[in-house]
Amino acid sequence: RRDDALRAAHEPAVTRDGTTVLVGANVGSAADAAAAVGADLAGLVRTEFCFLDRHDAPDVDEQEAAYRAIAEAMGGQRITLRTLDVGGDKPLDYLPMPPEANPFLGVRGLRLALARPQLLADQLQAVVRVAHDHPVDVMFPMVADVHELTAARQALDDAVAAVGRGRPDGLRVGIMVEIPATALKSAAFAPHVDFLSIGTNDLTQYALAAERGNDAVAAIGDALDPGVLALIAATSRGAGDDVLVAVCGELAGDERAAALLIGLGVRELSVAPAAVAGVKQAVRAVDLDAARELAAAALGSPDARAVRGLLG
Ligand code: PEP
Numbered sequence: 001r002r003d004d005a006l007r008a009a010h011e012p013a014v015t016r017d018g019t020t021v022l023v024g025a026n027v028g029s030a031a032d033a034a035a036a037v038g039a040d041l042a043g044l045v046r047t048e049f050c051f052l053d054r055h056d057a058p059d060v061d062e063q064e065a066a067y068r069a070i071a072e073a074m075g076g077q078r079i080t081l082r083t084l085d086v087g088g089d090k091p092l093d094y095l096p097m098p099p100e101a102n103p104f105l106g107v108r109g110l111r112l113a114l115a116r117p118q119l120l121a122d123q124l125q126a127v128v129r130v131a132h133d134h135p136v137d138v139m140f141p142m143v144a145d146v147h148e149l150t151a152a153r154q155a156l157d158d159a160v161a162a163v164g165r166g167r168p169d170g171l172r173v174g175i176m177v178e179i180p181a182t183a184l185k186s187a188a189f190a191p192h193v194d195f196l197s198i199g200t201n202d203l204t205q206y207a208l209a210a211e212r213g214n215d216a217v218a219a220i221g222d223a224l225d226p227g228v229l230a231l232i233a234a235t236s237r238g239a240g241d242d243v244l245v246a247v248c249g250e251l252a253g254d255e256r257a258a259a260l261l262i263g264l265g266v267r268e269l270s271v272a273p274a275a276v277a278g279v280k281q282a283v284r285a286v287d288l289d290a291a292r293e294l295a296a297a298a299l300g301s302p303d304a305r306a307v308r309g310l311l312g
């Protein structure tokens with residue numbers, strides 16, 4: 001039975017009607033990647049976790065080694081390297097930030113990277129070096145505006161030029177959808193990306209004005225709120241047929257939410273390593289038509305509690 005379970009974990013997750021849904025792992029280290037048994041990819045590499053204990057910024061060589069180790073631990077599966085996502089709740093010793101009254105609404109994620117071009121340049125050069133040898137996606141966090149994406153893509157082109165070996169085959173580019181306006185504007189981003197990955201942790205926090213990690217408002221900040229689900233639906237609509245829509249926030253790891261997310265148009269779920277096998281099993285039980293009906297009912301529900309009732 002153990003062998004059967006292991007085999008099932010490694011097989012693709014295909015719905016009853018034949019729709020493949022990628023199930024990835026969220027990782028912050030090579031050890032996490034090694035634990036991601038059966039993952040189709042690393043759908044989110046939180047690169048800021050690689051250097052949390054540092055007092056000085058890692059150089060290009062050090063970053064290359066860390067990302068290469070993750071790629072190797074994934075055994076040839078694609079890795080989605082998210083550029084530095086600090087600020088807000090995530091301070092870094094080697095990146096002192098001026099105090100902000102509202103850090104979650106301040107200079108965080110890609111905003112910070114664009115404000116520190118050398119930091120972003122070093123990171124992207126490390127990403128490009130690894131992408132010459134492994135299948136790599138690069139993903140930019142906390143994008144609010146198409147011009148930020150244009151600037152980030154320019155930085156990536158500059159990094160390709162600096163490495164000097166041409167553009168790596170298979171280097172794909174995506175953004176995280178974590179800001180409600182970005183979800184609603186997804187059609188404007190779609191021509192410039194290969195994929196959109198919805199960060200339901202931040203998207204929920206911003207949609208419901210309920211700080212993540214603040215227990216007093218945790219019940220309000222529910223990713224199953226129909227307003228959050230409407231933002232996921234809007235992201236899929238704007239993405240069109242050519243741009244893959246993923247979810248890499250906590251909601252993706254909830255087995256009961258798999259059918260709902262698939263019904264909303266999501267075709268990749270990236271979850272904690274330990275949740276990969278269970279989410280794959282949940283995907284296999286899904287029927288796409290029924291999932292679409294479920295999604296429609298959820299979008300028409302008054303609150304998260306009612307949505308949860310639909311999930312059974
Ligand atoms: C998210 O916001 O949902 C996400 C996946 O990113 P993080 O949790 O690292 O902010």
Ligand code: MG
Nearest residue numbers: 178199201202
């Ligand atoms: Mg986030």
